[in-house]
Amino acid sequence: MLKVTTLTKAYGKKTVLDQISFSVQPGEIIGLVGENGAGKSTLLNILATLQKPTNGSIHLHDKLCQKEKQSIRKAIGYVPQDIAIWEEFTVEENMIFFEKLAWKKLEIKALRQLCLDMALDKWKEPVKTLSGGMKRKLNLAISLIHDPTLLLLDEPTVGIDLKSRKEIGAYLRELASAQGKMILYTSHDMDEIIHLCDRIICIGDDPFYEEILIDSGKEILSF
Numbered sequence: 001m002l003k004v005t006t007l008t009k010a011y012g013k014k015t016v017l018d019q020i021s022f023s024v025q026p027g028e029i030i031g032l033v034g035e036n037g038a039g040k041s042t043l044l045n046i047l048a049t050l051q052k053p054t055n056g057s058i059h060l061h062d063k064l065c066q067k068e069k070q071s072i073r074k075a076i077g078y079v080p081q082d083i084a085i086w087e088e089f090t091v092e093e094n095m096i097f098f099e100k101l102a103w104k105k106l107e108i109k110a111l112r113q114l115c116l117d118m119a120l121d122k123w124k125e126p127v128k129t130l131s132g133g134m135k136r137k138l139n140l141a142i143s144l145i146h147d148p149t150l151l152l153l154d155e156p157t158v159g160i161d162l163k164s165r166k167e168i169g170a171y172l173r174e175l176a177s178a179q180g181k182m183i184l185y186t187s188h189d190m191d192e193i194i195h196l197c198d199r200i201i202c203i204g205d206d207p208f209y210e211e212i213l214i215d216s217g218k219e220i221l222s223f
């Protein structure tokens with residue numbers, strides 16, 4: 001379980017996140033929404049242990065993240081907003097490169113399967129020839145090499161085609177329900193969030209945040 005308690009982040013005098021508390025259970029997909037500049041990426045960066053909170057605590061599987069960074073990082077898969085892969089390399093070369101950096105070792109067959117699981121079948125193609133959707137899938141596949149329990153995805157579907165969006169959504173659902181992964185997902189697309197996520201956390205100015213419940217992934221109760 002992920003447990004965030006009264007998390008606050010200020011940049012100088014500007015408070016971006018104000019006493020946010022929520023928890024995520026295994027198998028849950030949580031949507032994080034809010035306007036540009038609301039603090040979505042900041043929250044994901046803090047959860048990924050890349051930035052320090054000003055106040056508050058984060059526990060993952062009962063471990064305090066600020067204290068046990070190394071072991072916590074092994075349990076986290078993070079896909080930042082900007083795609084970070086080698087454009088000149090093929091999909092295969094990218095997967096092998098990032099496997100070398102990963103905590104867990106995987107055979108080439110398993111690396112390829114990770115890509116195939118999300119309908120990324122361009123194994124021998126250079127990344128620069130792939131569509132935006134395919135690149136996103138590769139980014140996601142890389143983040144899953146070490147089999148993390150918590151996935152942090154920052155706008156994974158922005159600017160990509162509808163087919164890839166649907167395939168990514170279906171794959172995330174499968175990861176959550178079959179493998180019990182916890183997924184935090186930011187998007188501008190409310191429709192996508194409503195259909196994909198079990199709960200929504202909205203960050204904004206007034207109030208700073210609220211939690212919205214969705215009934216069977218379809219209906220928003222209050223917004």
Ligand SMILES: Nc1ncnc2c1ncn2[C@@H]1O[C@H](COP(=O)(O)OP(=O)(O)O)[C@@H](O)[C@H]1O
Nearest residue numbers: 011012016034035036037038039040041042043
């Ligand atoms: N390193 C930083 N230093 C100062 N201000 C920052 C920094 N990173 C983000 N901010 C500010 O914090 C706010 C939230 O940014 P961000 O988390 O990127 O929002 P979002 O992802 O919701 O668009 C913005 O006003 C942004 O300008």
Ligand SMILES: [Mg+2]
Nearest residue numbers: 040041042081
């Ligand atoms: Mg952002």
